[in-house]
Amino acid sequence: xxxxxxxxxxxxxxxxxxxxxxxxxxxxxxxxxxxxxxxxxxxxxxxxxxxxxxxxxxxxxxxxxxxxxxxxxxxxxxxxxxxxxxxxxxxxxxxxxxxxxxxxxxxxxxxxxxxxxxxxxxxxxxxxxxxxxxxxxxxxxxxxxxxxxxxxxxxxxxxxxxxxxxxxxxxxxxxxxxxxxxxxxxxxxxxxxxxxxxxxxxxxxxxxxxxxxxxxxxxxxxxxxxxxxxxxxxxxxxxxxxxxxxxxxxxxxxxxxxxxxxxxxxxxxxxxxxxx
Amino acid sequence: xxxxxxxxxxxxxxxxxxxxxxxxxxxxxxxxxxxxxxxxxxxxxxxxxxxxxxxxxxxxxxxxxxxxxxxxxxxxxxxxxxxxxxxxxxxxxxxxxxxxxxxxxxxxxxxxxxxxxxxxxxxxxxxxxxxxxxxxxxxxxxxxxxxxxxxxxxxxxxxxxxxxxxxxxxxxxxxxxxxxxxxxxxxxxxxxxxxxxxxxxxxxxxxxxxxxxxxxxxxxxxxxxxxxxxxxxxxxxxxxxxxxxxxxxxxxxxxxxxxxxxxxxxxxxxxxxxxxxxxxxxxxxxxxxxxxxxxxxxxxxx
Numbered sequence: 001x002x003x004x005x006x007x008x009x010x011x012x013x014x015x016x017x018x019x020x021x022x023x024x025x026x027x028x029x030x031x032x033x034x035x036x037x038x039x040x041x042x043x044x045x046x047x048x049x050x051x052x053x054x055x056x057x058x059x060x061x062x063x064x065x066x067x068x069x070x071x072x073x074x075x076x077x078x079x080x081x082x083x084x085x086x087x088x089x090x091x092x093x094x095x096x097x098x099x100x101x102x103x104x105x106x107x108x109x110x111x112x113x114x115x116x117x118x119x120x121x122x123x124x125x126x127x128x129x130x131x132x133x134x135x136x137x138x139x140x141x142x143x144x145x146x147x148x149x150x151x152x153x154x155x156x157x158x159x160x161x162x163x164x165x166x167x168x169x170x171x172x173x174x175x176x177x178x179x180x181x182x183x184x185x186x187x188x189x190x191x192x193x194x195x196x197x198x199x200x201x202x203x204x205x206x207x208x209x210x211x212x213x214x215x216x217x218x219x220x221x222x223x224x225x226x227x228x229x230x231x232x233x234x235x236x237x238x239x240x241x242x243x244x245x246x247x248x249x250x251x252x253x254x255x256x257x258x259x260x261x262x263x264x265x266x267x268x269x270x271x272x273x274x275x276x
Numbered sequence: 277x278x279x280x281x282x283x284x285x286x287x288x289x290x291x292x293x294x295x296x297x298x299x300x301x302x303x304x305x306x307x308x309x310x311x312x313x314x315x316x317x318x319x320x321x322x323x324x325x326x327x328x329x330x331x332x333x334x335x336x337x338x339x340x341x342x343x344x345x346x347x348x349x350x351x352x353x354x355x356x357x358x359x360x361x362x363x364x365x366x367x368x369x370x371x372x373x374x375x376x377x378x379x380x381x382x383x384x385x386x387x388x389x390x391x392x393x394x395x396x397x398x399x400x401x402x403x404x405x406x407x408x409x410x411x412x413x414x415x416x417x418x419x420x421x422x423x424x425x426x427x428x429x430x431x432x433x434x435x436x437x438x439x440x441x442x443x444x445x446x447x448x449x450x451x452x453x454x455x456x457x458x459x460x461x462x463x464x465x466x467x468x469x470x471x472x473x474x475x476x477x478x479x480x481x482x483x484x485x486x487x488x489x490x491x492x493x494x495x496x497x498x499x500x501x502x503x504x505x506x507x508x509x510x511x512x513x514x515x516x517x518x519x520x521x522x523x524x525x526x527x528x529x530x531x532x533x534x535x536x537x538x539x540x541x542x543x544x545x546x547x548x549x550x551x552x553x554x555x556x557x558x559x560x561x562x563x564x565x566x567x568x569x570x571x572x573x574x575x576x577x578x
Contacts, residue, residue: 008384015379015386019393022376025408025453026396028419032411041417044426083305091302098295113310115562117514119538120555123320123548124313131330147309154302179294208401210517215543227403231521234410241411248407252400259399263392 029252033057033245040241053242060246068222069229070250076138076213076225077206080145081199084153089195092157093183097166113151118211121147126215136220144212149202156201160194161187197265200258207255226251321552328548341553350529350537351554358533361448362512368452369508373459374501381467391464398457402517409450410522413437440530443523447531451518455511459504466500467493506566513562534558 003011032040034052060066094100122144129140168190169182177185188195213228224232230251233244316330321342323335345351376394380387397405412419413436424430436446470493478488516535519525525532525540532540534554542551 011379011382011384015384015390018376018379019390022453023393023396025405025412026400028412029404029408043417043422045417045419045422087302087305090298094295094298098292098298100292100295100299112563113306115510115514115559115566116310116314117516117535117538117555117558117562119514119516119535119542120317120552120559121310121313122539123542123552123555124316125309126542127316127320127328127330127548128313143309146305150302150306150310204399208403208517210403210521211539214520227401227517230403230407234407241414244407245411248404252404255401256396256399259396260392263395 029245029248032241033249035242037240037242056242056246057249060243061250064233064243064247065221065224065229066226066247066250069224069226070254072138072223073207073225073227073251076141076145076209077203079138079142080149080206081202083142084146084149084202085195085199088150088153088157088198089188091154093161093187095154095158096161097169110151110155113147116147118148122211122215125212129216135216136223138217138223140216141206141209141212141225144216145206145209148205148209152205153198153202156198157191157194160191160198163194164190193265197262200262201265204255204258204262317552318556320549321556323549325549327546335549341550342557344550345553345557350532351534353529354532354534354537354554357444357529357531358513358535360444361451361531361533362509364448365451365455365512366505366508368448369456369459370501370505372452372456373504374463376456376460377463377467381464395457395460397453398461400454402454402515403521405450405454406518406521409446409453410437413446413522437523438527440528443527443531447519447522450522451512451515454518455508458511459508462500462504463497466497470496502570506569509569510562510566513558513565534561 031048033056034054035046035049036051036053039046039049095103095106100106125140125144125147126135129135134140164187168186169177169179172182172186173179208227209225210227210231213225214231217223217225217228230244230247233239233247319334320328322337322339324338324340325335328335380391380394384390400408413421415421415433415435415437418433418436420436421430421433424434425432434442436442474492474496475488478492483491513533514535515533516539519531519533519536520539523531525536535558538551538555538558540551541547541554
């Protein structure tokens with residue numbers, strides 16, 4: 001496509017302007033994190049502090065249990081992603097390769113599961129976990145996050161398996177592999193990029209949760225996840241905006257890094273089998 | 277003659293059996309953590325209970341929760357707030373998402389970078405987005421108020437989170453920022469699946485850029501946009517973190533959606549029965565709305 005210089009200028013101008021507008025809140029988070037409290041209580045606001053206080057990051061890391069919160073988020077995510085991936089890989093493979101009676105109603109069911117409001121499901125889950133004395137334990141999140149993850153990953157993985165030709169397994173089986181052996185030794189290695197992308201996507205879903213963590217863990221500070229911990233940094237009357245912003249950067253960075261890796265696979269994840 | 281091996285999974289006639297075996301763990305787990313809890317909550321909604329123990333004798337069957345619900349002005353107010361939020365956030369996300377997608381669908385240098393930047397808010401966890409916007413909408417030193425005053429649009433600093441009308445907009449803007457990248461990503465995927473031949477043919481026929489958008493891009497994008505629209509609506513319907521952390525549903529319940537009402541009835545007032553009734557009604561609305569909106573296209577959702 002050939003553009004006149006004027007068209008190019010308009011295109012780049014619009015892109016830069018829109019990107020600046022969209023990224024501004026993220027920039028503002030960084031500026032706030034490195035400002036002093038005095039900088040933050042003046043108008044007009046300064047768009048870059050005279051002296052950037054990078055020390056706030058170290059201060060928050062040491063004074064608040066941020067490493068613990070991040071660790072808890074990480075544990076909940078690893079647990080729920082592992083559990084969900086094991087069952088979804090098997091189920092996704094089954095749905096891709098075999099004619100399952102009732103497959104259509106299963107699809108409808110998964111669709112309904114995606115519509116379930118977490119605020120509805122959290123009520124019976126709370127009752128169940130309370131019965132088993134699990135309230136306050138990170139295991140509650142492993143199970144609760146799986147309710148968010150499985151409906152997505154099963155169909156995402158079915159989609160990936162659909163793109164792998166059946167001839168691969170047939171060849172392996174002719175060579176003496178059992179059907180399970182063909183799946184484990186031939187299909188899964190080929191599907192590795194898909195498995196990785198799906199796991200990362202599931203990780204993001206778990207990391208973003210606030211409703212379940214708040215309900216099951218609010219009275220157990222040792223189990224607080226990053227999202228829950230950070231909300232406790234907001235005071236009733238005043239908030240140290242620079243400190244909470246610095247903490248927020250620690251929580252957001254892992255997901256932003258994952259996003260940069262995941263971006264080109266994202267469509268598969270978001271649609272989760274929506275095409276066709 | 278060899279023994280019949282009943283569980284020889286390699287036998288073609290046993291192939292479907294393997295399928296069911298592989299599906300079993302998922303079915304069991306989903307049954308345990310989704311279906312069983314869902315049955316419990318429907319059951320809870322039909323009992324007059326506060327905070328019951330599971331396994332305790334069931335309270336008598338009653339539809340009192342639903343009667344109370346439909347007679348409560350709080351419920352209808354929550355429906356109204358949800359509807360307003362759905363309309364505003366969906367419209368905002370759709371406009372922003374589609375226009376950013378159209379923009380980065382052009383070929384230009386730095387396009388990958390622009391694409392990453394345009395959808396970045398997708399990667400910011402909702403709670404973190406709220407931390408950012410709570411500060412932008414701060415009533416004493418927030419940027420938004422200062423901007424409005426400077427532009428002459430407001431006489432003084434706006435107490436965003438404690439003024440009903442303003443709180444609604446604070447929530448809506450935060451949700452649009454968080455929600456539009458999804459639309460953008462989906463639209464971009466839709467745009468890239470349109471064959472370039474169509475555009476070339478249209479150009480040969482003398483169609484200008486607007487005609488090409490109206491008669492090629494838009495119709496071919498419609499299926500994707502339909503599904504996307506429903507998913508955004510469902511997200512707004514069910515969202516908890518953004519509203520809860522930003523305004524707690526206040527002030528005066530002006531940002532209390534059905535989702536927030538469900539949660540507060542359960543964990544603020546410990547009315548598990550009543551809260552379940554609100555939640556079940558929310559789920560029914562979600563299911564009916566998506567079926568109506570998608571119609572025959574429902575299959576495309578899964």
